[in-house]
Each structure stands twice: as C-alpha cells, then as structure tokens.
Amino acid sequence: MQILLAPMDGLTDVYAREILTDVGGYDFCVTEFLRVTDTLFPKRVFYRRFPELNPGLMKSGQQISHTKSGVPVFLQLLGSDNNAMADNAAKAVQLGAQGIDLNFGCPAKTVNRRDGGASLLQYPDRIHQLVKSVRQSVPLHIPVTAKMRLGYEDQLLAHDNALAIQEGGADWLTIHARTKKDGYRPPAYWEALAPIKQLLSIPVIANGEIWSVEDYYLCQRRSTCESVMLGRGAMVSFDLALQIKCRLQGKEIAALNWPSVCNCLEKLYQLMDQNHELNKKYIAPRLKLWIKWLMPNYQQAEDIFNTLKRIKDPQSAIQLIRASAIS
C-alpha cells in the first residue's frame, strides 16, 4: 500500500514536497507538470521544475531525485510529441530522475487546445505510442508511470486508455476518478476504478476527493485500490498521509495541532527566504495560499486570513503566523 503526493501546479512544488514528506506517510512524490513541446530542454529548465535534481541545492545526506526526508520524486511530463517526450525523459534520467510520470489528465484549456493532457484521452493509440516511446528512451530500472482521468467528455474509453498505458509499458497507473468534463466537481467516481483494476496487471492508484481517513477507506472499498494519491487533501491536512498509514497499522495518533502546522509554515518561509533565486515578492502570497487551504480544517487559519491577505511584506506575514501559533 503506497501513498503518493499528487502533482499540483503552483501547490506541490519543492517546498511543499519537502515539508509534507517531512510530516510523513508519503512513499512517492510527482513534480508539477513540465510541458514539453518540440524541443529538448536545457538543464536549467529541469532544475527549475525539479530542484531535487540540482546537485548544487542538495542538502547534506540528501539523495538526488529524493526529498530531504528520502522520498523519491518522479518528474511529470506533459505533451504529445513522441520524440520530444522521449528525449526529455531520457535527459531527465541522465540528470538523475528516478522515475517519469506522464500526464493524461490536465483539463486546462491552454494545454488541451495544444493537444496535451486530458485531450489525449480521446485517442488511446496516441497514448499507447507516447508511453511506449518514453519507456523505450529510459533504462528499464527507471519506472515510467502515467496519470489519467476517466475520460474526456465521458468514460467510454477509460478501459481502452488504461490498457493502452499498460501495453505501452507503464509500471503503474494513477487514475483521477473523474472525466475532464467533470472538472473538479464532486463526487469522484471511485467505483469506476474497480473494473479497470481488475483488467490490468500493473498497480492502479486511486485519486480524487480523499480529504480524510474515512474517505480513504470509502475509496479503497469502492475502487478496490489499496494505494492512493492525495492532492488537495494534503494541503488541508498536512498529516493526512500519516493519519491513513497509522490507522492502517491500527495506531491512533493525534491530528497535527496548530502550533505544529505553524512550524511547517515557518519552514516554508525559511526555505523560500533562503532561496536566493526566488523573488521575495512571492513569499507572502505563497504563505496566504497555504493558510487559505488550511481554513476548512483550522479555525486559527480563518482567524488570521483577513489580516494576512492585506500584507505584502514577507516578514510581517510570518510574524502574524508566529503570533497565532502561541496565542
């Protein structure tokens, strides 16, 4: 049973990966998507999306393509050009990537219009060819995985797409249990994953609408998938993966309290502040974004949000969070 931290563009960046895997419970992370057109990217592009590849940024004892707490990170590629996807995958692996994930789920109009992400779910043959091209371009010991939705407009091609991915040589498949048309509207159709899991011989990872330990159990029962990928729930409860793992082992642990959450936010602030390449104007907005995600779960987040949202200066923002931790 494995728990993966979902790729979420603008959310699960290198900082989130470090902080959330440090809280615990995660077995793998996937980077936010790197969009491939027809060119081979220079090293710096990979390093920007995937700083865990950059030897210059490794902390003592940290392995390449792993978070600081030792969780492997896979690079997610999004695109539709077989050769460019294969070449960029091969280059990422040369730089040290421990796995490549392929995105067949992004619903964004700009991405779909240019023939990438979920729009490819209309063409299982193209998906098959893409997975195969990438599989052939990287050594066999490097996992190639894929993440798909149940379909584009409807679920009619879900089985064909899943088989295309398996036959292309993928090591596992994550399924976001909704179509592109469903967007992010609840519910997630976990039950649609059960026949796909039965059809495939590779592991199937369930994804979508897991916000609590109870949701995990419901999803597991309906989808028959043991392993899951956590997305937004991971930002609402930093300890969601840990809570699930503990419950599965029959252990009860207290939920992360507000001072501990604030410690994570302090770490977020420190990591961003120490990054000399990061424009400091991004720090306060990022702290606000994280606080906003925490609001459904922590009254304290709601209490400070209205003040925080007017603050632009990073130090004032973190001071407010520090004060709330001890109030």
Ligand SMILES: Cc1cc2nc3c(=O)[nH]c(=O)nc-3n(C[C@H](O)[C@H](O)[C@H](O)COP(=O)(O)O)c2cc1C
């Ligand atoms: C802000 C945001 C950005 C996302 N970016 C990506 C991405 O880069 N690659 C990807 O495969 N999925 C992306 N997703 C989809 C998530 O990985 C996940 O499939 C989806 O949020 C459903 O899971 P959840 O209900 O646990 O959040 C994104 C989702 C959100 C909310």
